[in-house]
Amino acid sequence: MKILFITPTYNEKENIGKLIPLVLDVNGNIEILVIDDNSPDGTGELVDNMAKDDPRIKILHRKGKLGIGSAYVEGFKYAIKNQYDLIFQMDADLSHDPKYIPELIRKSEKYDLVLGSRWVKGGGVIGWPFYRYLTSWGANLLTRSLLRLKPKDITTGYRCYKVEVLKKINLDEIVSTGYAFMEELIFRVQRAGFKIGEIPIIFVDRKIGKSKMGIKEIISSARAVFKLLMKQKKTRQMVKFGLIGISGTVIDFGILNILVYFHMNVYYAAAISFIIAATNNFIWNRSWTFKEIKNQKKLHVQYVQYIMITATGFLLNLFILKITLPYFGRVFSLDITRPIVLNSSKVVASLFVMIWNFLGSKKIVFKT
Numbered sequence: 001m002k003i004l005f006i007t008p009t010y011n012e013k014e015n016i017g018k019l020i021p022l023v024l025d026v027n028g029n030i031e032i033l034v035i036d037d038n039s040p041d042g043t044g045e046l047v048d049n050m051a052k053d054d055p056r057i058k059i060l061h062r063k064g065k066l067g068i069g070s071a072y073v074e075g076f077k078y079a080i081k082n083q084y085d086l087i088f089q090m091d092a093d094l095s096h097d098p099k100y101i102p103e104l105i106r107k108s109e110k111y112d113l114v115l116g117s118r119w120v121k122g123g124g125v126i127g128w129p130f131y132r133y134l135t136s137w138g139a140n141l142l143t144r145s146l147l148r149l150k151p152k153d154i155t156t157g158y159r160c161y162k163v164e165v166l167k168k169i170n171l172d173e174i175v176s177t178g179y180a181f182m183e184e185l186i187f188r189v190q191r192a193g194f195k196i197g198e199i200p201i202i203f204v205d206r207k208i209g210k211s212k213m214g215i216k217e218i219i220s221s222a223r224a225v226f227k228l229l230m231k232q233k234k235t236r237q238m239v240k241f242g243l244i245g246i247s248g249t250v251i252d253f254g255i256l257n258i259l260v261y262f263h264m265n266v267y268y269a270a271a272i273s274f275i276i277a278a279t280n281n282f283i284w285n286r287s288w289t290f291k292e293i294k295n296q297k298k299l300h301v302q303y304v305q306y307i308m309i310t311a312t313g314f315l316l317n318l319f320i321l322k323i324t325l326p327y328f329g330r331v332f333s334l335d336i337t338r339p340i341v342l343n344s345s346k347v348v349a350s351l352f353v354m355i356w357n358f359l360g361s362k363k364i365v366f367k368t
């Protein structure tokens with residue numbers, strides 16, 4: 001079995017020289033490919049020299065700092081071309097302890113991709129300040145739920161892939177050149193139906209060298225995650241429907257409050273604001289959210305159906321206002337809290353009606 005470790009480097013001269021022998025010592029089948037982005041500190045030259053004496057050490061020079069994601073894509077292509085069986089991702093800064101290698105290899109017998117995971121039982125991080133811990137953990141949780149990824153640690157850079165996985169994924173389709181590459185790969189591997197396993201690792205913060213993780217990287221990662229989200233038709237529809245829902249809600253709340261301010265009866269005001277907001281939503285959903293639906297029904301058919309659904313939704317809206325207003329009224333009994341009473345009821349009513357409208361739109365109005 002041929003095993004390739006891929007390690008991208010940018011200014012890791014102090015670390016990479018220590019890491020390489022540690023990794024190669026674990027197992028005689030291991031080779032290592034360093035992908036250096038012309039590090040100003042001379043990392044590339046150092047590895048060139050090491051490679052002269054040891055054929056298990058390879059290096060790929062790139063002309064400048066092109067990002068960790070694009071480095072891995074090049075590494076994966078190299079691994080496929082040179083027929084390796086197992087491919088590892090590993091940081092150069094000694095944060096990933098080589099002692100986990102045998103277990104990663106063992107676990108890869110049962111799984112197509114094995115992650116060294118910080119966020120499973122027994123895993124963790126040493127040496128991070130609290131804010132770093134919190135942001136990393138939070139970003140992981142948020143991205144996991146947005147992209148519906150099953151593994152617990154999706155940003156980890158310590159991994160072991162079977163070569164079949166990399167062959168099946170279209171490497172040229174990958175959109176993330178930077179750190180979002182981590183999430184994107186899991187997204188694609190999961191979607192392709194491969195089995196992903198995790199082993200706990202303790203990640204030790206780098207002792208030498210500077211972090212490449214900055215605000216620029218965070219923004220570009222967020223953009224990449226958004227791009228991935230929008231790749232799924234279902235999510236795309238929900239995001240658009242949600243945005244339109246927000247616009248409709250603003251209109252609904254605004255008109256309701258203005259009319260009540262001018263002493264209109266609450267229920268009449270609610271009816272008017274609701275109808276205007278619903279019309280706004282229909283127009284936008286038809287021309288934007290469900291635009292991609294082919295063979296849409298005739299406009300007037302959709303319109304009648306939509307009116308029927310929103311009319312029912314509107315009754316639901318009134319009904320909820322009717323039962324919640326007295327309840328909220330008891331909770332907030334002071335006169336200055338009247339707007340709070342009104343809007344609390346409205347929040348509850350709007351939530352229910354939005355769900356009703358989404359299901360009705362998707363399953364009836366815009367179904368072909």
Ligand SMILES: Nc1nc2c(ncn2[C@@H]2O[C@H](COP(=O)(O)OP(=O)(O)OP(=O)(O)O)[C@@H](O)[C@H]2O)c(=O)[nH]1
Nearest residue numbers: 008009010035037066067068071091092206211212
């Ligand atoms: N070739 C290449 N390697 C990179 C690039 N950015 C980061 N790396 C390497 O990718 C690995 C992970 O980067 P790190 O800076 O350690 O990222 P991190 O672990 O999230 O953050 P710190 O450990 O705090 O620095 C390291 O080996 C870096 O040298 C890049 O643009 N090109």
Ligand SMILES: [Mg+2]
Nearest residue numbers: 091093095206
């Ligand atoms: Mg690091």
